[in-house]
Amino acid sequence: MADGSQKSHALDDVYAAQPDEDYPGAKQRSRPGQGPYEEVYEKVLDPLTGRSVSLKPANKAFLASRARRAAHAASKPSSSIPTPSSNSATRSSMSSTNQSSLSWRQVLLVLLFLPLLSQFLTSTYTFTISSRLAPPLRKWWSRTPINIFRADFKEFTLDDLAKFDGSDPWLPVYLAIDGDVYDVTKNRRIYGRGGSYNLMTGIDASRSFVTGCFATHRTHDLRGLSPEELKSLDHWKSFFATHEKYTLIGRVLLPPIDPDSPIPPPCDDSAPGEAASARGSDAPGPVSETASPHHQEL
Secondary structure, eight states: OHHHHHHHHHHHTTTSOOGGGOSTTOOOOOOTTOSTTOOOOOEEEOTTTOOEEEOOHHHHHHHHHHHHHHHHHHTSOGGGSOOHHHHHHHHHHHHHHHHHHHHHHHHHHHHHHHHHHHHHHHSSSSTTOHHHHHHHHHHHHHHOTTOTTOOOOEEEOHHHHHTTSSSSTTSOOEEEETTEEEEOGGGHHHHSTTSTTGGGBTSBOHHHHHHOOTTTOOSSOOTTOOHHHHHHHHHHHHHHHHOSSOEEEEEEOOOOOOTTSOOOOOSOTTSOHHHHHHTTTSOOOOOOSSOOOSOOOO
16 A cells, blocks of 8 residues: 555656756756746637647648638538548448458459360360350351441342452352352362352252252252242251351342243252251262262261
8 A cells, every 4th residue: 555655646746846856957857838937728620520729830831731720621512622531431431442452353263264264175265165155156247237347248249259269369269048148268278169069059059059960950949849848948058047157248139030941950869958957967068060979077
């Protein structure tokens, strides 16, 4: 207890002069504002925070700056004056933005990692889905109006189309099926001059795709074909429409078929249209002058 009272007494006398300080020139201790030579300064309110601040010389420049800031803020609309709540909201929004940007970085890292994982697991960069998705996407992009570099959709007459039969190495190679014209130049080796597909080019040979006869059935005349044979034609149309190398570039203006003209006769009695349509699920293959055997696309 004696030690506690001694400490309390020492605290009470912290502003009192100590015996060992009683020498000439020693500064006398005193409580704030009670010294014999101590100047007491007036207190004013901080213009921005409203807190009480001493008007001592050291604070005058600071208070003048605060006053100018308060006057500048008062000249602006009230909505632009920062308040503690707005400052807190600003800090909160900045924090959420930082968190959002961090999450986008993580997403970017995942997107960059996925192709590497796909290459390790499947030896492709797209988990083998590019072979199924790329062709239709490429077809859509080649036709969509938002693609400013897309080729113009053209209209051909049969005479125009005949110029693109692969005989001229400086011209592209075009093929028509049921009025749709496709650019098959990327397979010039088989569609160009001397290639096994050359008889398909420069003309709409829709009937030949069904019957397999590219000698006498190189025509768009589909009369006399059964519904099953016409399904085979739909297969070929889908084949060219979804092929990754071939591009739909236009339509050919086909002349009407004279209903009184004779229907093209079968080119081979042993391979009628029904038999050709039965093998329609196969890809087209080498073409002979009479009838094509089993088709095998390259």
